[in-house]
Amino acid sequence: MPEIRVAIAGVGNCASALIQGIEYYKNAREDVTVPGLMHVNFGGYHIRDIKVVAAFDVNKNKIGKDLAEAIFAEPNCCAIFADVPPLGVKVSPAPILDGVAEHMKSPFNLYDSNEFGQTDVVEILKETEADMLLNYLPVGSRNATHFYAQAALDAGSALVNCIPEFIASDAEWSRKFEEKGLPAAGDDIKSQLGATILHRNLVRLCIDRGVVIDETYQLNLGGNTDFLNMTVEERLKTKRISKTEAVTSLVPYDVPTRIGPSDYVPFLGDKKICYLMLKGRKFGNQPVTIKAKLEVEDSPNSAGVVIDVIRAVKIALNRKIAGPLISISSYAFKHPPIQVPDPEAKQWVEDYINGKRQR
Secondary structure (H helix, E strand, C coil), X not given: CCCEEEEEECCCHHHHHHHHHHHHCCCCCCCCCCCCCCCCEECCEEHHHEEEEEEEECECCXXXXXXXHHCCCXXXXXXCCCCCCXXXXXXXXXXXXXXXXXXXXXXXXXXXXXHHCCCCHHHHHHHCCCCEEEECCCCCCHHHHHHHHHHHHHHCCEEEECCCCCCCCCHHHHHHHHHCCCEEECXXXXXXXXXXXXXXXXXXXXXXXXCEEEEXXXXXXXXXXXXXXXXXXXXXXXXXXXXXXXXXXXXXXXXXXXXXXXXXXXXXXXXXXXXXXXXXXXXXXXXXXXXXXXXXXXXXXXHHHHHHHHHHHHHHHHHCCCEECHHHHHHHECCCCCCCCHHXXXXXHHHHHCCCCCC
């Protein structure tokens, strides 16, 4: 199979986990169950077929460095689980736009444009022959996300949108990718086993077992720059929409719901702690309460899903499928073009791999 050439916008913790994972699983066997992988082989593609060919970031301590070194530069705090050899990919300075909030300039070690100059993202995508651009920008980067989406279109690259700024689920942007003959997957990546997927399954269990849900919340704590960035409420509008709709879309009636980042706790590092609560009524109108606590290393949780999305997008390119990819988006993202229960979305993905579903 031809290699999958990926460009990354945002060399943060999620990028670190993904790049480490490509190295960690490069020799994964296909005849045994491998911890952490949903598919060793995805439609003919092994994880070792993924090659990162370009990267963009605003951190002056990452720019100009080999990507294998940059993924471990501060403030990245992702767990180190692989020894990544030099990749021969230098991190390019990223256009800043609204990707860096005022309170994040110092934590992100923001570069001086007079020192590093301007980057032609489209030209780099073309020169590196990037099959797709992976958007790992901070939450709230609306203008920057639109910039990279347009750059992907202009360069002839597909888009994987991992953040809650709506592209694949937006009718206008979907039309643009369809007209260009390019696929797009998104929006807002689900974790492999994270707060949203756990919450969705608890809600689905209640609905399926005849329990009426009266109220529910999901409170998340973390110590990485993602949580620090989200301490400013104005950057959270689409994040709250994405996470809330991922859960409430499964309930056929209105439910008082509160979901979203709750606090930044620096000493947690890349650990994420989630508290879930559901109150409802069962047989005889008797009360039932579910409380759960989830602790995970945040960034590898994301990479465990993105590693499949990348291969799904490559298959779409091979099959010349354009526009939003419904199957993988419904399974892997919080705010896809179409919301369906996770078991149905999982079957869609398997059917897509086997050519039974176009998208």
